[in-house]
Amino acid sequence: MSKETKTNAMRILDRMKIPYRVIQYECDEFIDGLHTAQKTGAPVEQSFKTLVTRGKSGQYYVVVIPIAEEVNLKNAAKLAGEKSLEMIHVKEITGITGYVRGGCSPIGMKKQFPTFIHESAMQYSEIYISGGRIGTTLCLSPTDLLTACEGTYGNLT
Template sequence: MAMKTTACRILDTLKIPYTLHEYDWDEDSLDAVTVAGKLGISPEQIFKTLVVRGDKTGVFMVCIPGNKKLDLKVLATVSKNKKVEMVPVNDLQALTGYIRGGVSPLGVKKRYPIYIDESVEDLDPVIISGGRRGLSISLKGADLVRACKATLCPTSRS
């Protein structure tokens, strides 16, 4: 049985049902498509959590389908910024408490606004990071939005 992470405890508190999935990971293949293959699901069901910084709003998070690329221009408009850029990998842990490959939209050490791609709403299940490498959480897309208090929007392109 996997050890519960902060992300799991948040879902427990909200009484949101979820399933944990553990998988073997390595430093060179932390991408969502690889993880989807290991879990035997389609990449659009895995949502990767990215940390970005807007020129007006500062740091925020965005969750997009694993088979898509973040559209920084669209995200800037949606988040009321002129410009948005990815936060350097080396800053992830200081900002979120998580390391690359284990960033969950839940249980972040500081509460940042979260935007989730609008395709999540109808997904059941959707898979997110459990808060550490090799651990994923499976839950309903609508429950993820509720747990994160997220804003739904277009965020990505193929």
């Protein structure tokens, strides 16, 4: 089993000819992003988590923020042009995104949802995001992430 199984996120990056690095790590069950950064050796401040929210309108939005931060739903709603946003329930993640909790990448969900990336990502040459399954992290430039998920930068925390 030497051939690596690509995730949807990797296939999309390959198709778009966007360079990235894959970091695999042993993980029986997802704990949190801080634990993941510790296992991979990725700098905490350059590691980002993917959250999925639902607006008052029923539209879904993807929010990518530093792993040690909490999302400010008011700021995110303002960026989305919504009255308010709420986090989706954990049980809904797979049905909405096609990914599992702890392996949710902002790239390659079932549908392309409006995506907002925390503006702090711009200060790094590379950032770390979920690769689309538990035990897989992708490292790529924030500009390339923005391109891959047709995202927008904003203050989300």
